[in-house]
Every structure is written in C-alpha cells, then in structure tokens.
Amino acid sequence: xxxxxxxxxxSAALLDILSGEADAAGTLAAEVSAALESTPDIVxxxxxxxxxxxxxxLHYGGIRDVSDDWEWDTALLAxxxxxxxxxxxxxxxxxxxxxxxxxxxxxxAARLFEFTAADTGxxxxxxVAKKATHEQVAEFLTLRSIYTLKEADPHxxxxxxxxxxxxxxxVEIQADEYGGGRPTRMHSAIxxxxxxxxGLDPAYGTYVDAVPAVTLxxxxxxxxxxxxxxxxxxxxxxxxxxxxxxxxPSRLYGDGLRRLGFDQDATWYxxxxxxxxxxxxxxxxxxxxGGLVEAEPALLDDVLFGAAAGLAVDGWATERxxxxxxxxxxxxxxxxxxx
Amino acid sequence: xxxxxxxxxxxxxxxNRTGPGDADQDVVIVAYPDGPFLVRGxxxxxxxxxxxxxxxxxxxxxxxxxxxxxxxxxxxTHKLIGFRTEPQLPGDPAA
Numbered sequence: 001x002x003x004x005x006x007x008x009x010x011s012a013a014l015l016d017i018l019s020g021e022a023d024a025a026g027t028l029a030a031e032v033s034a035a036l037e038s039t040p041d042i043v044x045x046x047x048x049x050x051x052x053x054x055x056x057x058l059h060y061g062g063i064r065d066v067s068d069d070w071e072w073d074t075a076l077l078a079x080x081x082x083x084x085x086x087x088x089x090x091x092x093x094x095x096x097x098x099x100x101x102x103x104x105x106x107x108x109a110a111r112l113f114e115f116t117a118a119d120t121g122x123x124x125x126x127x128v129a130k131k132a133t134h135e136q137v138a139e140f141l142t143l144r145s146i147y148t149l150k151e152a153d154p155h156x157x158x159x160x161x162x163x164x165x166x167x168x169x170x171v172e173i174q175a176d177e178y179g180g181g182r183p184t185r186m187h188s189a190i191x192x193x194x195x196x197x198x199g200l201d202p203a204y205g206t207y208v209d210a211v212p213a214v215t216l217x218x219x220x221x222x223x224x225x226x227x228x229x230x231x232x233x234x235x236x237x238x239x240x241x242x243x244x245x246x247x248x249p250s251r252l253y254g255d256g257l258r259r260l261g262f263d264q265d266a267t268w269y270x271x272x273x274x275x276x277x278x279x280x281x282x283x284x285x286x287x288x289x290g291g292l293v294e295a296e297p298a299l300l301d302d303v304l305f306g307a308a309a310g311l312a313v314d315g316w317a318t319e320r321x322x323x324x325x326x327x328x329x330x331x332x333x334x335x336x337x338x339x
Numbered sequence: 340x341x342x343x344x345x346x347x348x349x350x351x352x353x354x355n356r357t358g359p360g361d362a363d364q365d366v367v368i369v370a371y372p373d374g375p376f377l378v379r380g381x382x383x384x385x386x387x388x389x390x391x392x393x394x395x396x397x398x399x400x401x402x403x404x405x406x407x408x409x410x411x412x413x414x415x416t417h418k419l420i421g422f423r424t425e426p427q428l429p430g431d432p433a434a
Contacts, residue, residue, distance in 0.1 A: 106372070113373070117418060176396050185395075247415030251408065278413040279400040282371045 001205020008047025049216040056223040103297040105290025125249035128256035152177035157226030165291030197266035233299030237306025246277035375400040375413035
C-alpha cells in the first residue's frame, strides 16, 4: 500500500519517520503518549488506529517506498506496544464474555455456536439483501476491503503458535482460504472481482484513507491477536467467530448483489463463502477452538474474549455505517473516493 | 516428524503411504453434532445417473438437515431451523 494521509499528531509523527522526514528518536513517543492520554475512546480514535494500522502494515506487505528495516525498529515497536496495551485494555473492559463452558471441545463448540447465533447487532447482510443501493454496496465493499484484500493473513500468524489438533484444523481452514494451491481461488484474489464489478480499485490499501477508525480497529484487533503468542487463544476465538457468522450472511450478500444486477463472477466471493464457511465453522468450533481448549484449558477465557471482541468491534462498525446511511450520509470519511 | 504411536516395526512403507494408524482412513466422514457431515479424502460425489457433482475443495460439508440451498453441500441453514442430531432433554425448547 502507499502511505496514507495522517489523522493527527501521532500518525503524522509516524508517517514522517516512515517517509524519511524524521528519525525514530523524534516525537513519536511523545505524540503517542499525548494521544493515549487525551483520547475519549481508543476504538474510535482515528489518529491512534491509523498509527497502529501503519505499524502493523510493516509486518504484512509493507508500505511503498518505506524501508522494511522499520519492521523491527525498537522505537516503533515500543510505540506499537503502548497503543496495543491501551486498545486491549479498553476491549477487555467493555466486551462482555459468553458464559464459560466446560473445557471440552464439545462444550466449547456448543457455547460458541450459541453465542454467535445470539449476536443481536444490526444486520448488514439483511440490509444489503433487501434494500442497499448500488452506492451503499460500493461503500460496504470499500469498508470490507481493508480486511478482505488480506483475508486470512492475520490469522495465519497463529499457525506456529498452535500444535496438534488445533494446528491441523487452522491449517486446513487456511489452506482453503488460500485457494487450495490455486492462486486464482484465494479468497483475497476473488474479492477484487467483486470490487471491480462495483467500480472500485482493488489494489491493496487504496481505500485506507476513506475508512473510519472503527474499521481500522476491526483489522488492528486481528493483527494484535495474531502477532502476540500470549493472545493465541484470542486469535483462535476470533477466527472461529468469523467462520461461524459467515455462511448465512454470505448468501444474503450474494442475494443483494444479484438484486442489483451483479453477475456470477461478481458474486463468486460470497457464493464461495456460503459453501466454504459451512465447512470451516465446524472445523473452527470443534477442532480448532475446542481442540485448543482441551490442549490448553487456561486459554478458554481468551478464546471467548477473541470471539466476543471480534463480533463486538465489527458490530460497532456496522452500527456506524447503518447510522450514516439512515441519516442520508456516506459511511466513508472521503465519499468521493468511491464515486 | 509425526508421533508414530501404534505402528508396528517394519512397516515403513505403509507409514510413508498413509501415516501411522491411517491405513483404513483414506476417506473419513465426521458427523458434527447439530450440523453437517464433513468428508475428507478422495471420494466421488455424483447425481443418481453418475454425473459428477463439482467439488472445489479438499474437505466438504454435506447437508444433513435437508434445508440447504446448495445441496448436497451444507450452507449453514441448519442453524436457522434448530436442527438437532442429539437427544434432547425434557424442557429444551428446541426439542
């Protein structure tokens, strides 16, 4: 991706470092401290979420014209750690956990299915199926593109941190996400077809400037869970919840796209997820999450936290989008980006 | 690399071909509670006249509740209709 525009003093300090206009000993630490002290809510803080997003991006595909050496720069890692600790603390304080099941695979899977079925947030998929305009669908795809163009990557960080049944389950899911050896079938490669059909630019990172903080937060959450061995329970819980809330909504998204005249190539991404995630959710709930808890019962609470936090942050993002649309506004920061 | 539990001495050939204890498991069907059958392994899925049903992934989920819109594959609809495979306790609203 290309360097985005800053959203305040902390992200400006980081972007100055990454673009070579300042050195790491400069103002980043002070600006991050000031931003953490003054933010009313880190989840919705544009400056801090963009800073965290750019710091994580150094671990993924990198940023154009930015040296890869910054990935392990201790000043940047220190700033990342401080934002992460505040972000995690905010979520742990705010996200209610499902009731704790027995630490058996069967009970964990049953509790996760019960919890994900009870998700009561506003339904984006039903809105897209029945009511969304072409323009709203383009905005929805724009918001989703931040994660979906690197779909599966944040959860892959967990592979070397698991073992046995949980690891085999995660790898089986990820192999399917990555197309089973066929690059054109990678989910992150199918989604660009949908974006192109909607008139969007599918290059990774094109729309980072267009999306609000909470959308960046929903992706930062997965990167944080994936990049910390300590949080391996949470990354597993997050993926399980994602897989368990995908197959039925994907059918509705496909229905919405068909209603608006999109062809089969454009709906492939959603049609694929109807079938794929009906497979993945069983493996994820019973074998990955359940298998992990049986192997490491102490991780049970973090599995539940990962599932609950993922659904909570995505729910807040959906509420924001639906509120903007209900008011006749764009859900994007820079609506012109998708016109 | 594998933990070779339960393999006898001298069956290195069999071990290379399948894996310890897997000799009889070229195809495995897993019945998940309140959900589909997951099928792993090289098995043909066809219509009654032998026409192959296109299979695009290594592991597939077969509909068990009868309500999938993409039969023979599962689409998660069982979750919407309260499909149960397990015996229910008295008083369970899903029973």
